[in-house]
Amino acid sequence: MNDDPVKRPPWPESASRPVVTPISPSVVYSSPSLDALDAQYDGEVHGYAYSREGHPNAEVLAQKIDALEGTTGGFITGSGMAAVTAALLGLLNHGDHIIGGDQLYGRSMRLLTQDLPRFGITATLADPTDVNAMRAAIRPETRAILVEVVSNPTLRVADMEGIQALAREHDLTVIVDNTFTTPRAYQALLRGADIVVHSVTKLLAGHADVLLGYVAAKDAGLNQKMNDVAVTMGFTASPFDCWLGERGLMSFNLRFDKAQENAVLLADHLAGLEGVARVLYPMRPDHPDHNRAAHLLGGKGGNMVSFELSGGRAAANAMVLAAPDLAFAPTLGDINTTLSNPATSSHRALSPEARAALGMSDGFFRVSVGCEEIAPLMDVFTRAIKAATG
Ligand SMILES: Cc1ncc(COP(=O)(O)O)c(C=O)c1O
Numbered sequence: 529m530n531d532d533p534v535k536r537p538p539w540p541e542s543a544s545r546p547v548v549t550p551i552s553p554s555v556v557y558s559s560p561s562l563d564a565l566d567a568q569y570d571g572e573v574h575g576y577a578y579s580r581e582g583h584p585n586a587e588v589l590a591q592k593i594d595a596l597e598g599t600t601g602g603f604i605t606g607s608g609m610a611a612v613t614a615a616l617l618g619l620l621n622h623g624d625h626i627i628g629g630d631q632l633y634g635r636s637m638r639l640l641t642q643d644l645p646r647f648g649i650t651a652t653l654a655d656p657t658d659v660n661a662m663r664a665a666i667r668p669e670t671r672a673i674l675v676e677v678v679s680n681p682t683l684r685v686a687d688m689e690g691i692q693a694l695a696r697e698h699d700l701t702v703i704v705d706n707t708f709t710t711p712r713a714y715q716a717l718l719r720g721a722d723i724v725v726h727s728v729t730k731l732l733a734g735h736a737d738v739l740l741g742y743v744a745a746k747d748a749g750l751n752q753k754m755n756d757v758a759v760t761m762g763f764t765a766s767p768f769d770c771w772l773g774e775r776g777l778m779s780f781n782l783r784f785d786k787a788q789e790n791a792v793l794l795a796d797h798l799a800g801l802e803g804v805a806r807v808l809y810p811m812r813p814d815h816p817d818h819n820r821a822a823h824l825l826g827g828k829g830g831n832m833v834s835f836e837l838s839g840g841r842a843a844a845n846a847m848v849l850a851a852p853d854l855a856f857a858p859t860l861g862d863i864n865t866t867l868s869n870p871a872t873s874s875h876r877a878l879s880p881e882a883r884a885a886l887g888m889s890d891g892f893f894r895v896s897v898g899c900e901e902i903a904p905l906m907d908v909f910t911r912a913i914k915a916a917t918g
Pocket residue numbers: 607608609610633636676680705707708726727728729730739740741859
């Protein structure tokens with residue numbers, strides 16, 4: 529009988545296997561010998577040494593997202609931003625230049641325009657729906673282009689085919705942040721990108737209870753470089769977070785399809801309401817990039833809908849107050865519907881003129897449509913918009 533609580537007994541043997549992935553919280557792994565550890569680090573046998581370098585839960589989750597993206601060798605990071613940063617630091621060197629879409633996620637934009645320049649990497653932002661604007665931004669030292677297929681929050685659709693042809697012409701690496709689109713609508717690597725990144729926090733994990741990221745390159749050497757950056761800088765994720773991510777991912781296809789079905793219905797419903805000045809949804813014929821969306825996304829417009837309320841800031845505030853059960857929260861991809869107002873959250877640092885140039889007034893909302901029953905959800909919007917706009 530082992531009466532020492534500090535001693536670790538051996539893991540119980542079992543002839544059967546658990547049906548759920550076990551959580552492996554161990555930070556370190558003990559090797560039987562120096563030779564065995566050498567063999568592991570030399571890649572002759574598979575194993576783990578220290579969890580910042582890798583652990584079973586990260587590997588299981590990465591392999592599942594690899595399968596969705598149609599690739600191998602991707603890895604998990606502790607957040608979507610850690611994935612974007614690992615990609616850029618693994619790829620770029622001092623003196624390099626990168627072109628970013630001009631409606632990237634705010635922190636990606638900040639990384640490009642404020643943080644990386646301190647390390648000698650410069651960036652130019654350009655409109656990804658216009659390949660000529662991207663072309664005009666190319667310099668002799670340009671190495672890469674970072675784009676989101678569907679932009680936040682105006683849901684413009686990038687000219688992915690034009691950008692990829694341009695990149696091939698100039699030997700540039702294309703990095704796609706596939707968070708909004710997900711591999712259900714767009715398999716970035718199979719469609720021509722060199723690197724794909726995700727905020728797994730969003731639709732892939734899907735329950736607003738874990739921050740995670742994923743990054744994969746087509747090229748194995750580049751994967752290794754990005755992974756080395758992530759391991760050195762501590763961008764990797766905890767076993768428990770990876771386990772939560774895997775659990776969420778199991779229902780990803782179902783959640784995506786249901787949320788998308790709801791989004792189509794909600795977009796049409798909002799468009800018919802008085803007090804709504806315009807609705808943006810890539811699959812609606814009145815969307816400025818409708819044809820490109822239909823071609824690139826194969827009918828999968830996703831779960832994001834944006835709309836503009838008449839009446840500006842006062843009406844926007846009144847609408848949020850009139851819908852207390854709707855989470856007014858700057859995230860997306862949760863199983864429940866969430867609502868954000870870019871002027872007061874993601875784009876608050878921009879001047880009203882700069883926001884207007886991007887097509888966002890104070891009454892502009894982005895809805896991350898969830899998996900609820902659609903009729904009561906429509907009702908919530910109808911009542912709140914009526915209360916706000918009279
Ligand atoms: C498109 C996109 N990329 C990256 C991120 C960053 O992800 P995380 O919050 O997991 O760091 C976000 C977050 O909202 C996002 O919307």
